[in-house]
Amino acid sequence: MRDITYPAVIVAAKTLFKVLGQKITVTGAENIPREGGALLAFNHIGYVDFVYGGFAAQPAGGRLVRFMAKKEVFDHPVGGPIMRSLHHIPVDRGDGIASFHHAVDFLKKGELVGIFPEATISRAMELKEIKSGAVRIAQEAGVPIIPVALWGTQMMMTKDRPKDFKRGKRISIIVGEPFVPTGDDANAETERLHGILSGLVDEAVATFPESEQPAGSWWVPARLGGGAPTLERAKEMDDEERRERARRRAEKRAAKKK
Template structure:
């Protein structure tokens, strides 16, 4: 697979991170194979997560990750062509079978594929419930799932908060041990993956610079002394957002008919 766009995009991102004075720590990168397919499953706390999750594979001979992202991103007049040039995978939430097979095909060809099992950003900054897609895709391709946990990315750009690209932020990326999956019981294997990543996230939060996440910080989970919504409240907010999005869509449809 030819990659003309991906290398310069990575170089540009790394240059930008340096200009922003970011302190990026990657641990466990040795868990990513130097060759062969694997599915990287990452938590989702901010809009720039895919950029940093992709960094996790850079120590492994500069390997590239093909991320699964919602179809709407590919429909954007500017972002769409870029996403396609990077060979990322569009996901139609109304009909995901095509993206499923696309991801399996990439994995069988020895590619690294990235996925966010939570599907949407976690307002709680904790690990939300997982979809079973990650396990089912990895099992169908005969590759392991590699858990990846990000922390600090939410401070730049996430739901319900203004963008903040001020200098000096720490970004921690932790890669866990490959998790073999069979797909025989995707619900149980998904629960195991979520439990593993929840424990990893707790470790990453504990090791994050204390002066960058003082008690009460909006980006810190409630159970860690922050003011982020609880998982229960975050679920309510997600449902409210979904209803509002459906209302706006219906209103636009009605306006077009009138």
């Protein structure tokens, strides 16, 4: 697959990391293969997760990750052409069959594909319920799933919080050991993935310097002593957000009919 834009984007991102004085640590990078297909499954805590998620594969010979992202991003007049030039995969939440096969095809061709199995950002800052799509895609393609935990990205840009790109932020990336789904029980293996990825997120929180993560910090899960909403409250907030979006769409449709 020919990549013209991706290398330039990586150079620009690394330059930005240096300008911002960011301290990025990648643990377990040896778990990402230097060749062959693999599905990288990430937790989702901020809008810039895909940038740092892609960085996780750089130690593996500079490999590139093709991310699965919602179709609306590809519809954007500026972001869309860029996403397509990076060979990312659009996901139509109303009909995910095409994106499923697109991802499987890439994996069978030896590509790394990135997926956020929670589908949306977790306001709770811990892993919420995940979809079975990751396990089903990996099983169909016959490739391993590699769980990857991101931590610190939420401090820059996430839901309900102002953007904060001040210098010196720390980003932690922990790459777990790969496992190959058997296909015997997609739900059970999805639970397995949830447990592994949740454990990696807890590890990332626990190993983050206390001086940069004071007790009660808003970006830390309530379960771990932080100020983020509980999973239950976060779900309520997500539901409220969905209802509000539906209301706005209905108003727009009604306005067009007038």
